[in-house]
Amino acid sequence: MGKEFIPVPYYYGFIKEQASSHLIMSYEQGITLTAALNQAKTDTEKCALIQSFGQLLHNLHTTEIMDPFHHVGEWLSERLLKAEYYVKKGWTEGSNDLLTLLKNNKPAPINQTIIHGDCTTDNVLVVNGAATKFIDVAGMTVGDPRYDEALAIRSFVHNNRFKEAFYAGYKHYQITMDEFRYFDEGLYEFF
Numbered sequence: 662m663g664k665e666f667i668p669v670p671y672y673y674g675f676i677k678e679q680a681s682s683h684l685i686m687s688y689e690q691g692i693t694l695t696a697a698l699n700q701a702k703t704d705t706e707k708c709a710l711i712q713s714f715g716q717l718l719h720n721l722h723t724t725e726i727m728d729p730f731h732h733v734g735e736w737l738s739e740r741l742l743k744a745e746y747y748v749k750k751g752w753t754e755g756s757n758d759l760l761t762l763l764k765n766n767k768p769a770p771i772n773q774t775i776i777h778g779d780c781t782t783d784n785v786l787v788v789n790g791a792a793t794k795f796i797d798v799a800g801m802t803v804g805d806p807r808y809d810e811a812l813a814i815r816s817f818v819h820n821n822r823f824k825e826a827f828y829a830g831y832k833h834y835q836i837t838m839d840e841f842r843y844f845d846e847g848l849y850e851f852f
Contacts, residue, residue, distance in 0.1 A: 667721060667724060667775070667795070667801075668717070668720075668793060668794040668795060669794060669795050669796070669798050669801075670686040670687045670688075670689050670794070670796060671686065671687035672684075672685075672686060673685040673686060673687065684799070689786055689794060689796070690786075690788055691786035691787050691788040691793065691794065692786070692787055693782065693783050693784070693785065693786065693787070693796075694710060694714055694782040694783070694785040694786070694787050694792055695781075695782040695783045695816075696787075697710050697787040697790075698710055698711075698782065698816075704822060704823075706790075707823065707826075708822065708823065708826035709790065709791075709826070710787060710790065710791070710792065711817065711823050711826040711827045711830075712826040712827065712829050712830040713787075713790075713791040713792040713793075713830060714782070714785055714792040714813065714827065714830065715813075715826070715827040715828060715829065715830025715831035715832075716792075716830035716831070717785065717792045717793070717794075717795070717830075718777075718780060718809060718810070718813055718830075718831055718833075719830060719831045719832055719833050721774075721775055721776070721777065721795070721809075722774040722775065722776070722806045722809070722833045723774070723833060724774075724775050726774070726775055726803055727775075735770065735773075736773055736776075736802065736803065736804030736805050737767060737770070737804075737805050737848075740804075740848060740851075740852075741760070741763060741764055741767075741848075743851075743852075744760055744763075744848070744851035744852070745760060747851055747852075748760055748851070753850070753851045753852070754850055754851075755850035755851035759847060759850060760851070762847070763843065763847050763848060766843065768807070768839075768840055768843055770805075771805065771806070771807065771834070773803050773804055773805060773806075774803065774804075774806045775801065775802075775803060776800075776801065776802060776803070776804040776805065776806055776808060776809045777795055777798060777800065777801055777809050778798075778799070778800020778801055778802060778804065778808070778809070779797060779799075779800050779812065779852075780795075780808075780809035780810075780812045780813045781812050781813070781815065781816075782813075782816055783797075784796050784797040784798075800852075805844075806833065806834065807834070807836050807840050807844055808844045808848065808849075810831070810833075810834065810836050810844075811836060811840065811841045811843075811844035811845040811849070812844070812845060812849065813827065813831075814827055814836075814841070815841075815845050818841060818845075
């Protein structure tokens with residue numbers, strides 16, 4: 662398998678100033694998946710959008726890991742360390758009790774993949790009725806794909822028809838409700 666294209670806006674540059682930083686990316690046509698779902702008139706239209714989102718995420722999670730992304734550590738352990746730092750600094754809504762619970766109940770490890778890192782419906786662009794591109798990719802790295810998956814389904818996790826549409830496109834792995842709670846209702850609280 663050769664190196665594959667990850668559908669994201671084109672990177673032009675990064676400007677770091679004393680009080681701020683600016684990432685310069687290409688302007689892309691489309692609307693967010695959140696907006697497209699709100700504009701969809703029927704559940705059938707919503708299911709088609711959600712299935713295309715599942716396919717887009719499947720493609721990301723099955724993309725060959727490219728050299729710049731090669732990563733030595735285990736992503737979840739690193740995230741928990743960063744969460745601990747954020748708690749100590751008071752930079753997060755996550756609590757020390759929740760962090761202890763997460764550390765003591767880590768899910769079994771699975772193969773790491775390229776992940777978006779904040780894969781919500783707000784961070785996916787839709788063009789012509791299909792999810793086509795990821796935006797807000799500052800957290801893209803090699804990590805646990807269940808994190809992306811939990812965030813991807815969070816807005817429809819209790820709607821079986823929409824979840825079925827997502828998994829018709831995703832096909833990579835289907836998280837359990839315990840894994841969903843761990844990543845979405847637990848780990849995401851710190852970031």
